[in-house]
Amino acid sequence: MKRASFAALSAAFFLMASAGTFAQDAAITIAVPEEPAGVDFCNSDTTAPSRILRGNVGEGLTRRNVETGVVEPLLATDWRQEAPGVWDFTLREGVTFHDGSALNAEAAAKSINRIFSDKVNCSIRAQLFGANKAIAEATGPQALRITMSAPDPILPLRLSSLPISAPSTPEDGVTDQPVGTGPYRMASWQRGAQIVLEQYADYWGDKPDVAKATYLFRPEGAVRVGMVDTREADVATNVALDLLGGDGVLAYDLPNTIIMRLDMQDAPLSDIRVRRAIGHAIDRQGMIDGFLNGAGEPAAQIISRFVDGYNPDLKVPEFDPALAADLIKQATADGVDTKAEMTYYVLGSANPYNPLIAQAMAEQLNAIGLNVKVVSLERAAMGDILLSKGNNRRAILQYGHDNLLGDASLTVNAIFPSSQKRSQIGPEFAAMIDPAVEKANAAVGEERTRLYRELIEYWTNEVIQDVYFATLQGAMKVRPGISYEPNFQTNEIMLLSDFSVE
Amino acid sequence: MLRMLRRRILESVLSLVFLLVVVFILSRLTGDPSSLYLPETASDAVREEFARAKGFNLPIWQQFLTYMGDLSRFDFGESLRQQRPALSVVLEAYPATLRLVMWTIIAAVTTGVLLGCLASLRPGSLIDRLAVGLTVTAASIPDFWLALMGILVFAITLGWLPTSGMSTPAHWILPVVVLMLRPAGSIAQVVRGSMISILGAPFIRAARGRGLPVRRLVFLHALRNAAIPVITLVGVQTASILNGAVVVETIFAFPGIGRLMISAILDRDFAVVQAAVVVIALAIFTLNIIIDLIYGWVDPRVRT
Numbered sequence: 001m002k003r004a005s006f007a008a009l010s011a012a013f014f015l016m017a018s019a020g021t022f023a024q025d026a027a028i029t030i031a032v033p034e035e036p037a038g039v040d041f042c043n044s045d046t047t048a049p050s051r052i053l054r055g056n057v058g059e060g061l062t063r064r065n066v067e068t069g070v071v072e073p074l075l076a077t078d079w080r081q082e083a084p085g086v087w088d089f090t091l092r093e094g095v096t097f098h099d100g101s102a103l104n105a106e107a108a109a110k111s112i113n114r115i116f117s118d119k120v121n122c123s124i125r126a127q128l129f130g131a132n133k134a135i136a137e138a139t140g141p142q143a144l145r146i147t148m149s150a151p152d153p154i155l156p157l158r159l160s161s162l163p164i165s166a167p168s169t170p171e172d173g174v175t176d177q178p179v180g181t182g183p184y185r186m187a188s189w190q191r192g193a194q195i196v197l198e199q200y201a202d203y204w205g206d207k208p209d210v211a212k213a214t215y216l217f218r219p220e221g222a223v224r225v226g227m228v229d230t231r232e233a234d235v236a237t238n239v240a241l242d243l244l245g246g247d248g249v250l251a252y253d254l255p256n257t258i259i260m261r262l263d264m265q266d267a268p269l270s271d272i273r274v275r276r277a278i279g280h281a282i283d284r285q286g287m288i289d290g291f292l293n294g295a296g297e298p299a300a301q302i303i304s305r306f307v308d309g310y311n312p313d314l315k316v317p318e319f320d321p322a323l324a325a326d327l328i329k330q331a332t333a334d335g336v337d338t339k340a341e342m343t344y345y346v347l348g349s350a351n352p353y354n355p356l357i358a359q360a361m362a363e364q365l366n367a368i369g370l371n372v373k374v375v376s377l378e379r380a381a382m383g384d385i386l387l388s389k390g391n392n393r394r395a396i397l398q399y400g401h402d403n404l405l406g407d408a409s410l411t412v413n414a415i416f417p418s419s420q421k422r423s424q425i426g427p428e429f430a431a432m433i434d435p436a437v438e439k440a441n442a443a444v445g446e447e448r449t450r451l452y453r454e455l456i457e458y459w460t461n462e463v464i465q466d467v468y469f470a471t472l473q474g475a476m477k478v479r480p481g482i483s484y485e486p487n488f489q490t491n492e493i494m495l496l497s498d499f500s501v502e
Numbered sequence: 503m504l505r506m507l508r509r510r511i512l513e514s515v516l517s518l519v520f521l522l523v524v525v526f527i528l529s530r531l532t533g534d535p536s537s538l539y540l541p542e543t544a545s546d547a548v549r550e551e552f553a554r555a556k557g558f559n560l561p562i563w564q565q566f567l568t569y570m571g572d573l574s575r576f577d578f579g580e581s582l583r584q585q586r587p588a589l590s591v592v593l594e595a596y597p598a599t600l601r602l603v604m605w606t607i608i609a610a611v612t613t614g615v616l617l618g619c620l621a622s623l624r625p626g627s628l629i630d631r632l633a634v635g636l637t638v639t640a641a642s643i644p645d646f647w648l649a650l651m652g653i654l655v656f657a658i659t660l661g662w663l664p665t666s667g668m669s670t671p672a673h674w675i676l677p678v679v680v681l682m683l684r685p686a687g688s689i690a691q692v693v694r695g696s697m698i699s700i701l702g703a704p705f706i707r708a709a710r711g712r713g714l715p716v717r718r719l720v721f722l723h724a725l726r727n728a729a730i731p732v733i734t735l736v737g738v739q740t741a742s743i744l745n746g747a748v749v750v751e752t753i754f755a756f757p758g759i760g761r762l763m764i765s766a767i768l769d770r771d772f773a774v775v776q777a778a779v780v781v782i783a784l785a786i787f788t789l790n791i792i793i794d795l796i797y798g799w800v801d802p803r804v805r806t
Contacts, residue, residue, distance in 0.1 A: 043585075126540050192594070193755075193757060216667070220755075223653060226657060378768055384533050
């Protein structure tokens, strides 16, 4: 009997040991491509600081559920719109910042008003609010009122991207010691080398597995991968798509669409048959398989399926070079100068596949009778062209568009209205587009979704300022023993609490 | 000697002023940086406000006068990207590059001189052919390929060295070796050529005839006379390494000034570009003056 008990105990011990236990208080090292330029929450709208800070060090009043897209409570437990542009939030009790101060309405109001201050140069202001302004005030110990200068029906969603900083945050400039309410506090930042986050002992929520995270900045992708192989790092982000299928390489969908913008002021792009022909001339799936290792899917519209306003009824134009060539012939027969030389601009340095895709696109367009040459640009020069009207330019621009907010308004307001520099439409389309954008912006709920879907359908099928190539996947590598499920937000919000370490 | 030094300093100051004007104008000609510092979804009104706040809407001559006025107070302006003084950003990055360049030059000179001396003793021998082979190979291999192969072999396959970073002496081995191979090869060739001609000179033949040991002959008498072209080469190579360390800094994640400058140019972070140019130019001018002083010490004819 004793022998049987001993055997059972041994077996149980062996099973426990071999089943793999997850370590509490584990430390992980993450190799990332880029060091943040700053770590103030009010400049956390770009990838490098966002990935480290958002959800780890700083938390917003709300959060967006990555599965459902629904806005859920975080530092605020509930909210309501009192009047157009006036929102009331109730803040969570028992939350403290990393410096020990309490989260209350005064603290939240100060944090929100700070990003609109002229003394602090906050990039998140333009990203989230555009020209709209907010005034936040405490109406009770945990009661916060935010009044917008123009009505904003999706303010709770916007606030999911705005981490709340402690009242001790300087009001006359940016800080390199951000203090938030998240599960981790920023322990150190050794410029040029690393940022270290450590678990915050008094965090109001569940205690995560990972006690300490060290972010190492390694610009070269092959080096990041090598660091996981040699165990210098546990995780390498943004690895090459060629590695997909390899050990420990995780793929995830990105909210990023590769677009070809057609500057349609001059011939031949001013002719809708030519613009439509371009959509049929390109073999999207062939290029995805050939250049992107299959890591993407053909795109039918400007936003990805993760964004409210995505129109599931839109179809990718069929790859039909014969139809495309016929459309070009019809345009030529009607006197359109289809042989006029066009320049295909591409951001050459962003990744290795961009120039390859551009070259393949140009060859396919030339094959249907157009005259396209490729010009590779660096980021700043590309930005200049992207943000300007294309009169007399005869240009096609290949660029990537993200919408991380999750609402079509972000994309539509920047690109569609005729007043925007990125919009290439003339009066014939402006008469329909401009009022439709205004109407959709003001709508809420299902009506909002419906109006944006209609607008995107009209933009895609009737205006055809853009031809869409693909939505992409990203890849990361983790060492054996690390558990993590990436999602479409992983590049921008990589929650340490989602990691388990064996 | 003092007159030469004064002339050198004056020439350096004039060159620096010329450089500042050229860099200022060229950087402004690249365009408005607002497209890089505002989200792609920012409205036109927000972009115009940004340009106004940073003074980019002013005519270029007015921007230049403001810049020179600030510079007279040692104010290099603020980094657009990092939102802190540009000079602090540059001075933070500079030590990493200086240390990298210093170790590279020490390693290159030591290897190059030793190899060159050994090759010159027996022209056409195995060591001589090795030295020539090293020079040609080092000059032909791109730095980035060598760096990645070094990581693949010594870090990932053999596990002897870390892949990247700079926190321990082991982290410095691969970057220094990658950077020093080309200058070491060039130095070896120049030392070899110079030594072969010096070793054939009458005063060396006379010393050899008096029974002076070969080691003393080579390293004490011949090498000092062969040093002049080597010093010139070391000066040129140092400036070239200082300017060209960017590839190695990027692959091995050294937060140095080369990497900083490239990203500042791409980011149109004008204040950082200008501050970096001034700091690098000052370093190169100082280096040239030091080389002139060493010349004077090695070759008394220069002093006059």
